[in-house]
Amino acid sequence: KAGVTQTPRYLIKTRGQQVTLSCSPISGHRSVSWYQQTPGQGLQFLFEYFSETQRNKGNFPGRFSGRQFSNSRSEMNVSTLELGDSALYLCASRAVTNEKLFFGSGTQLSVL
Amino acid sequence: AQSVSQHNHHVILSEAASLELGCNYSYGGTVNLFWYVQYPGQHLQLLLKYFSGDPLVKGIKGFEAEFIKSKFSFNLRKPSVQWSDTAEYFCAVNDRAGNTPLVFGKGTRLSVIA
Numbered sequence: 001k002a003g004v005t006q007t008p009r010y011l012i013k014t015r016g017q018q019v020t021l022s023c024s025p026i027s028g029h030r031s032v033s034w035y036q037q038t039p040g041q042g043l044q045f046l047f048e049y050f051s052e053t054q055r056n057k058g059n060f061p062g063r064f065s066g067r068q069f070s071n072s073r074s075e076m077n078v079s080t081l082e083l084g085d086s087a088l089y090l091c092a093s094r095a096v097t098n099e100k101l102f103f104g105s106g107t108q109l110s111v112l
Numbered sequence: 113a114q115s116v117s118q119h120n121h122h123v124i125l126s127e128a129a130s131l132e133l134g135c136n137y138s139y140g141g142t143v144n145l146f147w148y149v150q151y152p153g154q155h156l157q158l159l160l161k162y163f164s165g166d167p168l169v170k171g172i173k174g175f176e177a178e179f180i181k182s183k184f185s186f187n188l189r190k191p192s193v194q195w196s197d198t199a200e201y202f203c204a205v206n207d208r209a210g211n212t213p214l215v216f217g218k219g220t221r222l223s224v225i226a
Contacts, residue, residue, distance in 0.1 A: 033213060042218035056213045101214055103156040
């Protein structure tokens with residue numbers, strides 16, 4: 001069974017640009033969560049989608065958005081990039097509520 | 113809202129030393145507890161989890177954790193670390209009752225030296 005796949009693996013953008021990251025969950029998993037990981041801050045929850053609906057949202061500005069498609073694949077978008085958005089963005093999927101999360105390798109975003 | 117506190121930012125141990133990483137959570141309800149590990153250059157993977165039952169849970173690679181409800185703690189232990197245990201360790205919690213996201217601590221970096 002293939003794991004959680006995130007693309008691209010690395011991304012370099014400049015301030016003010018926008019970016020879209022993609023995540024394909026494990027086959028059969030309907031829940032997809034996104035986290036931002038930065039050194040010293042750990043993982044901060046962005047949002048969770050379940051069956052194309054946003055189920056939970058973290059404390060991030062409206063520049064951060066996401067969506068989930070009918071095949072459970074998910075995308076997150078960050079508009080008007082800021083230097084502080086540089087981070088590893090992790091996607092995770094799970095089969096049902098309260099089950100463990102399976103993480104992808106992440107997309108390393110650098111904003112210059 | 114739930115929160116997780118990991119007391120040690122960076123721990124350095126010699127091989128064969130014993131390990132204990134602290135984790136405390138803040139939440140009054142019933143929780144699920146997890147420890148995840150991130151080896152250098154690899155994705156996060158689950159070490160162990162506690163949902164209910166025996167508060168002493170055993171995970172992969174000889175790790176174990178004890179849930180102490182009265183102390184809101186879920187400390188991770190290993191009797192004898194190896195160089196290959198060098199990694200970052202994250203404690204996480206969510207509310208068992210609802211569809212709440214998994215909340216992570218800031219992580220503890222473990223460096224094991226020969």
